[in-house]
Amino acid sequence: MAKLAVIYYSMTGTNLKLANWAKEAGEEAGADVKVLKIPETAPASVIEGNPAWKAHTEEAKSIPEVTLDDLEWADAIIFSVPSRFGNVPGQFKQFIDTTGGLWAKGKLANKVVSAMSSAQNPHGGQEQTILQLYTTMYHWGAIIAAPGYTDPVLFEAGGNPYGTSVTVGENGMKENVEAAVKHQAKRTISVAKALSHL
């Protein structure tokens, strides 16, 4: 049974939705799946002053925070993070910068990794955010399982070959990406199973 960690960061809930779709598909594919959130680093006073952020923090209260043990446990990891000026959120970077010890022991090598993202504008940095994330994954020695154009659902979801991404407006997601997320998750698990001898 492949072990899949779906690790997300979200301020207003979009990336949790993407993560949950990935979880559903992972379980359909027979994987053991954990959805885990990246620990918040923003000051509580800032979150308190932003109603949408505060509401999502409350919504996600029961979701466990990712730990280094979860990274070691997983055969495959799907990250889902919103764009921040074309890059990953600081919260993600803060967590990733605690993985040096695992990396030094070779514990992150050969993880099968795939990534998803969101931004407010259709060309607001989704692709670049995923590529920035993958740069770090190359340093881990991870195997990147990008969706490419391996299924027609990709064309209905904005056509990002690096990983599913979505545009988010005031009323939520502007594209229907559920099928693309599910395809990406199943493909990630297939790659992990194919490489299980590594």
Ligand SMILES: Cc1cc2nc3c(=O)[nH]c(=O)nc-3n(C[C@H](O)[C@H](O)[C@H](O)COP(=O)(O)O)c2cc1C
């Ligand atoms: C500090 C900051 C920087 C952002 N930079 C961009 C940007 O450059 N382009 C863009 O389209 N959206 C940008 N956004 C919007 C977020 O990407 C968007 O709110 C997020 O994808 C929603 O995901 P979530 O609901 O999971 O938090 C930014 C948001 C914040 C808070």
